[in-house]
Amino acid sequence: xxxxxxxxxxxxxxxxxxxxxxxxxxxxxxxxxxxxxxxxxxxxxxxxxxxxxxxxxxxxxxxxxxxxxxxxxxxxxxxxxxxxxxxxxxxxxxxxxxxxxxxxxxxxxxxxxxxxxxxxxxxxxxxxxxxxxxxxxxxxxxxxxxxxxxxxxxxxxxxxxxxxxxxxxxxxxxxxxxxxxxxxxxxxxxxxxxxxxxxxxxxxx
Amino acid sequence: xxxxxxxxxxxxxxxxxxxxxxxxxxxxxxxxxxxxxxxxxxxxxxxxxxxxxxxxxxxxxxxxxxxxxxxxxxxxxxxxxxxxxxxxxxxxxxxxxxxxxxxxxxxxxxxxxxxxxxxxxxxxxxxxxxxxxxxxxxxxxxxxxxxxxxxxxxxxxxxxxxxxxxxxxxxxxxxxxxxxxxxxxxxxxxxxxxxxxxxxxxxxxxxxxxxxxxxxxxxxxxxxxxxxxxxxxxxxxxxxxxxxxxxxxxxxxxxxxxxxxxxxxxxxxxxxxxxxxxxxxxxxxxxxxxxxxxxxxxxxxxxxxxxxxxxxxxxxxxxxxxxxxxxxxxxxxxxxxxxxxxxxxxxxxxxxxxxxxxxxxxxxxxxxxxxxxxxxxxxxxxxxxxxxxxxxxxxxxxxxxxxxxxxxxxxxxxxxxxxxxxxxxxxxxxxxxxxxxxxxxxxxxxxxxxxxxxxxxxxxxxxxxxxxxxxxxxxxxxxxxxxxxxxxxxxxxxxxxxxxxxxxxxxxxxxxxxxxxxxxxxxxxxxxxxxxxxxxxxxxxxxxxxxxxxxxxxxxxxxxxxxxxxxxxxxxxxxxxxxxxxxxxxxxxxxxxxxxxxxxxxxxxxxxxxxxxxxxxxxxxxxxxxxxxxxxxxxxxxxxxxxxxxxxxxxxxxxxxxxxxxxxxxxxxxxxxxxxxxxxxxxxxx
Numbered sequence: 001x002x003x004x005x006x007x008x009x010x011x012x013x014x015x016x017x018x019x020x021x022x023x024x025x026x027x028x029x030x031x032x033x034x035x036x037x038x039x040x041x042x043x044x045x046x047x048x049x050x051x052x053x054x055x056x057x058x059x060x061x062x063x064x065x066x067x068x069x070x071x072x073x074x075x076x077x078x079x080x081x082x083x084x085x086x087x088x089x090x091x092x093x094x095x096x097x098x099x100x101x102x103x104x105x106x107x108x109x110x111x112x113x114x115x116x117x118x119x120x121x122x123x124x125x126x127x128x129x130x131x132x133x134x135x136x137x138x139x140x141x142x143x144x145x146x147x148x149x150x151x152x153x154x155x156x157x158x159x160x161x162x163x164x165x166x167x168x169x170x171x172x173x174x175x176x177x178x179x180x181x182x183x184x185x186x187x188x189x190x191x192x193x194x195x196x197x198x199x200x201x202x203x204x205x
Numbered sequence: 206x207x208x209x210x211x212x213x214x215x216x217x218x219x220x221x222x223x224x225x226x227x228x229x230x231x232x233x234x235x236x237x238x239x240x241x242x243x244x245x246x247x248x249x250x251x252x253x254x255x256x257x258x259x260x261x262x263x264x265x266x267x268x269x270x271x272x273x274x275x276x277x278x279x280x281x282x283x284x285x286x287x288x289x290x291x292x293x294x295x296x297x298x299x300x301x302x303x304x305x306x307x308x309x310x311x312x313x314x315x316x317x318x319x320x321x322x323x324x325x326x327x328x329x330x331x332x333x334x335x336x337x338x339x340x341x342x343x344x345x346x347x348x349x350x351x352x353x354x355x356x357x358x359x360x361x362x363x364x365x366x367x368x369x370x371x372x373x374x375x376x377x378x379x380x381x382x383x384x385x386x387x388x389x390x391x392x393x394x395x396x397x398x399x400x401x402x403x404x405x406x407x408x409x410x411x412x413x414x415x416x417x418x419x420x421x422x423x424x425x426x427x428x429x430x431x432x433x434x435x436x437x438x439x440x441x442x443x444x445x446x447x448x449x450x451x452x453x454x455x456x457x458x459x460x461x462x463x464x465x466x467x468x469x470x471x472x473x474x475x476x477x478x479x480x481x482x483x484x485x486x487x488x489x490x491x492x493x494x495x496x497x498x499x500x501x502x503x504x505x506x507x508x509x510x511x512x513x514x515x516x517x518x519x520x521x522x523x524x525x526x527x528x529x530x531x532x533x534x535x536x537x538x539x540x541x542x543x544x545x546x547x548x549x550x551x552x553x554x555x556x557x558x559x560x561x562x563x564x565x566x567x568x569x570x571x572x573x574x575x576x577x578x579x580x581x582x583x584x585x586x587x588x589x590x591x592x593x594x595x596x597x598x599x600x601x602x603x604x605x606x607x608x609x610x611x612x613x614x615x616x617x618x619x620x621x622x623x624x625x626x627x628x629x630x631x632x633x634x635x636x637x638x639x640x641x642x643x644x645x646x647x648x649x650x651x652x653x654x655x656x657x658x659x660x661x662x663x664x665x666x667x668x669x670x671x672x673x674x675x676x677x678x679x680x681x682x683x684x685x686x687x688x689x690x691x692x693x694x695x696x697x698x699x700x701x702x703x704x705x706x707x708x709x710x711x712x713x714x715x716x717x718x719x720x721x722x723x724x725x726x727x728x729x730x731x732x733x734x735x736x737x738x739x740x741x742x743x744x745x746x747x748x749x750x751x752x753x754x755x756x757x758x759x760x761x762x763x764x765x766x767x768x769x770x771x772x773x774x775x776x777x778x779x780x781x782x783x784x785x786x787x788x789x790x791x792x793x794x795x796x797x798x799x800x801x802x803x804x805x806x807x808x809x810x811x812x813x814x815x816x817x818x819x820x821x822x823x824x825x826x827x828x829x830x831x832x833x834x835x836x837x838x839x840x841x842x843x844x845x846x847x848x849x850x851x852x853x854x855x856x857x858x859x860x861x862x863x864x865x866x867x868x869x870x871x872x873x874x875x876x877x878x879x880x881x882x883x884x885x886x887x888x889x890x891x
Contacts, residue, residue, distance in 0.1 A: 014681055016717050020688035023710055027695035058677065058760060083684070085677025085757075106677075106684035110691040 005049055006121050011035045011067070012056040012083065017106075021054060021083075024110060030117070038062035042070065050128055052101070052120035054113070057084040057091065065091070068098050079120035079127070083108070137197055140186050148185070151178040155191070156198040220288035220298045220340040226326035230344075232352055237327075240630035242353040244527070247520050250359055251511075253279050255477040255495055257366050258414065258509055261373060268370045269302035272341065276363060277304045280327070280356045282343035284308070287367060289339035298339070306346055327352045331364040333371055341367050369413045415492070415510035421466065423451035426505065435492070435512050437484040450508075453482045455489060465496065473501040479513065491517050540639040544573040546632045548590065560620075560641050562613030577639075579611045593626070594633075602626055610639065618643045663858045664786050667793055668728070677757050678724045682717035689713040727754065741889055742781045744821055745770045748811055751788045755796060762800040764807040771813050774821055775888035779866040784886075787859045787870075791825040791882045794855065798829025798880065805878070819888045826881040832872060840872055859884075 008030045012018040015036070022032040035041040038059050053071075057064040064082055071077045081102040082095050092103040101123060102116030144152065147168075154164045161175045168175070188194035221231075253275050260271040269287045276285035286303035306321050325345040330337050341364055345351065415432030417425050425448045433440060442448045454462055458480040468475040477495030484490055496508035534541050534552070540560040543552035553568040561568070561577055568576060574583045593599040602624050610620040621640040626633055668675065693710035696703040727750055748770060759766040777784075792811065799807040808828040816822035832840060841856050856870075863870040868886040875881040 014685070016713055016720070017681055017685040017688070020685040020692065020710070020713050020717075023706065023713075024688045024692035024695070027692040027699075027706070058757070060760060085680050106680040107687045108684060110688065113688075 005031075006124070007031045007033055007047065007049055007051040008054060008117055008121075009033050009035065009041065009046075009051060010054045011038060011041050011059065011064075012054075013037060013058075013060050014056070017056075021113070024113070025054075025117070028110075028114065038064070038067040038070075041067070046076075050121055050124045052079045052081065052117055052124055054081045054083060054117070057082055057095075065095055065098070068095065068100065072098065079123045081113070081116040081120055134200055137186070137201055141201055143185050144182060148178055148182050151175060152182050152186075152194070152198065155179060155182070156195045220290075220328065220330075221326065221342065226323040226328075226342075226344055230323040230326045231328055232325050234354075234357065236630070237352060237354045237357050239628065240351065240353050241632075241634075243355045245355055245358060245520070245523060247516055249279060250362055251477075251479075251493055251513075253359075253363070254366060254511070255493065257363075257370070258511075259495065259497075261370055268374060270304065272363065272367060272370060273302040273304035276341060276343050276360065279359050279363075280343045280352070281350060282327070282352075282356075283346040284321075284323075284344040285342065287339060287341050289371070290337065305344075307344065321346045324348050325352055327356055327360060329357070329360040329364040331368040331371070333368055333375075338371055339367070415512065416507065417450070417510070418505060418507050419450055419496070420505045421470075422504075423449045425450050425453075432510055435490055435510060436482050437486065442485075455481055455483060465494075469496060469498050469506065470502075473498050482510070490514055537638070538640070540637075540641075542568075542573070542577070542637045542639060544635045544637070546594070546634070548573050548587075550576060551634065552636075557639070560612075560639065561610070577610050579609055579617050582609065599624070599626065607642070610641075619646050660783065660786065660858050660862065663790070663855055664782075667786070667789055667855070675724075675728060675754070678754075679721055682721040682724075685717040686714050686721075689717070724753075738780050738782075739778055740781060741776045742779050742784055743774075743776050744784065744823060744886070745772075745774055745813055747781060747785045748788055748813060748823070751785055751792055752811070754789060755792050758793075758796055759809065762796065762807065764796060764799055764809055766809045766811075769810065769812045769814075771815055774813050774815060775819075777821055777866065777886040778889040779886070780862075783862045784866070787862050787884065788823065788825070790855045790859050794882070795825050795827035795829065795880075798827050798831075802829065808879075816885060821886045821888055822883060823886070824881055824883045826875045826879065828875065828879040830880075831874065831878060832880045837872070841870075 008025050010018055010021050010025070010032060011034075012021065013036055018034050018036070022034045025032045035044070039061050041053075055064040055067065059067070062070070064080075064084075068080055077099070079101045080095075080099070081104065082092070082100050083104050083106055084091070085106050092100075095103055101120040102112070104112055104116065141149075150168060151164060154167060159167065161172050161179065165172045165175045182188075183194060186194060186197055188197060257268070257271060257275060261268050273285045273287055276282070282305065284303065284305035284307035286300055286307065288298045288300055291297045291299060310321075323344045324347055326342060327344075328340050328342045330340045332338065341360060343352070343356070343360065410429065413431070415429065415435045417428035417432050419425050425443060428438075428443050428448070433443070436453060438448060451459070451462070461478060461480060465475045465478065474497050475495065477493055479491065479493050481489040481491050491513040493511040493513055494508055496506050498504075498506040535555040537554060537556055540557035541552065541554040542550060542557050545551050550568050550571050550573050553563070553565045555565075557568065558564050563571070563576060574586050578586050589599065589601065593602070601622075603626075605621055605623050608620060608622050609617050610622075611617055619642050621642050623638045625636045625638075627636060628634075689710040693707045693714070696707040696710065748768060752766065752768065756766070758764075788811070792809065795809045799805075799809060806828055810824070810826045812822075812824045812826070814822045814824070841860050860870045863884045863886070866886055868884055870882065870884040873881045873883060
């Protein structure tokens with residue numbers, strides 16, 4: 001039921017609970033790595049596999065919510081399942097808004113935890129996929145000439161070749177050639193696909 | 206009139222017939238004043254004096270014997286007598302009159318060799334013109350009765366009479382000498398000296414008392430100076446001027462006078478009685494009058510009048526003092542109970558009647574211990590009394606103590622008791638002031654209950670503020686238990702079961718469950734409505750427990766909590782829960798005052814130090830906003846609060862708890878910023 005290639009990080013200052021959670025996840029087949037504080041977690045190197053974080057809100061050094069923000073800033077954001085000793089609605093809202101997958105109140109049932117971890121890992125797979133995709137698109141975008149980028153920007157706004165030619169002060173034929181090169185360089189099968197890519201890359205004229 | 210200088214240097218003891226009264230038997234005035242005494246009996250004294258005066262006018266020659274018998278009679282002693290110094294100015298005594306047990310041993314002024322032993326001897330000298338002429342005395346030959354100051358008072362009074370009698374007799378004796386010396390005057394003098402009129406004349410002239418002659422028509426024929434002075438009339442008013450005894454008599458005494466006149470007519474004599482005369486200015490003088498007719502069936506007679514005003518004033522004063530004393534004792538809010546050395550109740554006031562249910566007549570004469578002391582304390586009461594008589598020490602004497610007393614109906618109740626021992630003579634009286642403190646005790650108890658209730662509310666409220674932390678404290682191990690339980694199940698479900706991992710999970714469950722139950726136990730004590738329970742309390746341990754309660758709270762607010770606890774600090778005597786409540790309250794106050802800080806350091810410090818030998822000082826210091834000067838003096842006032850949800854009872858409760866433990870709680874400035882709360886508790890005596 002779990003993907004052994006993915007890692008679940010557990011950060012909690014209470015060793016008893018930390019060990020219990022790690023053991024429970026281990027028994028269910030997950031690979032688990034534990035930390036006693038936020039600082040420890042930040043400072044340790046992490047392998048490039050899909051992962052999620054089971055994080056205690058009340059940590060002695062840096063609170064769980066602060067760690068969430070820190071990770072997002074450094075671009076190392078990952079789905080987080082929060083654990084807390086008290087159900088505090090404003091806090092959970094803040095955490096969820098910042099992208100938390102779950103906010104579990106101790107004591108929690110294992111199903112809740114497992115479901116949240118599943119979802120978190122799935123989301124991490126998504127995120128990682130999207131991250132890879134946009135990196136690829138960005139690479140492709142880098143192969144376009146300045147003229148081709150100009151054409152791309154205008155094509156995705158829905159202008160006809162003739163209108164683009166008028167806009168750029170050239171012939172319809174030349175635009176047709178540029179357009180064909182853009183489509184093939186970006187690997188787009190249709191105009192609709194090209195428009196989606198441009199949206200992702202936030203290309204604009 | 207100035208008192209004549211009294212001769213002091215004659216031998217008083219020498220006045221006793223040799224062997225009759227050894228020196229040590231003579232009781233002195235100081236000793237008498239220490240003894241309990243009967244109240245003065247003026248009536249008896251009057252009767253004795255009247256009898257003596259009558260006797261003197263009747264037969265001067267036997268007056269000393271009459272005097273001796275009177276002493277015997279009024280003091281109820283065994284022997285009494287009169288000793289006179291020989292008239293040659295020498296220092297020898299002779300004994301013209303002795304009555305009672307010694308009488309048969311005296312012959313012709315000398316004492317027989319064997320005389321009854323004297324237990325106590327009371328001796329009063331008397332003087333004529335400042336010169337001691339003799340003594341009168343009384344002797345107790347057994348200890349069936351002892352002299353008291355009333356005996357002394359009467360003996361003094363009789364001494365004055367003795368002085369009068371001495372002068373009268375001396376004048377008679379003088380006459381005898383003169384008769385012997387001057388043959389020519391003898392007949393004349395004898396005639397004058399033996400006739401009744403002559404004797405009366407001597408009495409009248411002696412001015413020892415008011416004397417007047419009168420007739421049945423109501424006239425005063427002649428009156429001496431003393432009488433005139435008594436009624437403030439002049440010599441010129443007497444005799445032909447028509448001074449009348451009937452006019453001198455106020456209306457209300459007329460009937461009594463008529464009765465006396467009737468007696469005189471019938472028997473020639475009358476009982477002396479007390480009446481009043483008008484003075485010239487219309488005021489009244491109380492007198493004792495006695496009268497007799499010169500001859501039976503005659504019309505003329507002689508009367509004496511003793512001015513009683515002085516005596517009545519004294520009597521009145523004494524009565525008033527006694528009444529006042531009684532009134533004070535009776536109106537006292539305390540029960541006043543006196544007990545003699547034998548443990549018998551000798552006084553019992555109104556309040557005592559109400560407090561204990563015994564009336565005064567019922568209580569007097571009962572044993573104190575059987576009456577008001579509960580059975581279980583009687584033995585120690587008797588022991589204490591014995592110890593006091595032996596050593597003079599009484600740890601419960603002369604101070605207020607709280608003790609249990611017994612009512613007539615058998616119920617016991619708390620009292621405040623003060624016992625004062627009083628020595629009179631060589632015996633003791635114990636006065637006890639007893640106050641029923643059932644009501645104040647109850648009030649105190651109610652107050653204590655109300656305070657405990659309030660303290661409990663405060664604890665619950667404080668714990669309410671801590672709910673989040675408490676929930677976390679308990680939920681943490683619960684979460685561990687649940688997780689480990691599930692993993693244990695999983696390990697056991699493996700094929701083959703992973704027993705090592707399952708065992709490890711069970712170990713964590715046990716550990717977490719223990720943790721949870723410890724937390725619950727700590728909390729339960731604070732939520733419980735406990736009655737105060739005094740034990741030996743290790744304050745450092747209480748501080749550590751409290752920190753575990755607020756630990757999460759400090760973490761939540763990023764507060765740096767530090768402790769400096771003196772190792773081996775002495776324990777204190779007190780209620781653990783209450784002391785924890787104080788520390789918890791102070792810590793929570795400190796947390797609140799620093800929680801809202803943004804850029805300042807948020808620090809809380811709890812210290813225990815040994816301030817003075819035998820005193821433990823606990824300080825809770827924060828770096829918060831501190832105490833406004835305008836709030837400083839109201840800080841400990843009930844219902845004063847600066848918190849929106851506070852009821853303002855935290856600090857007053859803390860202070861009352863600390864004070865109930867014999868300590869002090871105060872607030873101060875913390876340096877460089879914030880507030881500090883300190884309290885001192887007396888260390889428990891080892």
